[in-house]
Amino acid sequence: RIGRQIQLIDGWDDRKYMVMERCTANKFCGRGAEQAMLLGTGHADLVEGTYWRDRVWGVDLLDPERPGTNWLGCILMNHRAQIPMRRSL
Numbered sequence: 799r800i801g802r803q804i805q806l807i808d809g810w811d812d813r814k815y816m817v818m819e820r821c822t823a824n825k826f827c828g829r830g831a832e833q834a835m836l837l838g839t840g841h842a843d844l845v846e847g848t849y850w851r852d853r854v855w856g857v858d859l860l861d862p863e864r865p866g867t868n869w870l871g872c873i874l875m876n877h878r879a880q881i882p883m884r885r886s887l
Contacts, residue, residue: 815869815873818855818869818870818873819873822870822873822874822877823877826874826877826878827877827880827881833881836874836877836878836881837878837881839878843871843875844870844871844874844875844878845857845868845871846868846870846871847859848866852866853865853866853867854866854867854869855868855869855870856868856870856871
């Protein structure tokens, strides 16, 4: 709720995907428990299901007619696919 009350920086709509990509890379692409958890999902589709009508980062579970883009799930699946390549470098 607090995030909805702040003024966004100029160009946030263009930057937010890069910011989320970097944040999730820092969290899930190390060699810790988070990476093991991400790899443990195998080849499953990752979907951020929401009940708060987030149609950008997830899918709106309350409105199947307009589900959303699931950007968070897509970013995490992309990281997961790149982890084996990073290990071999």
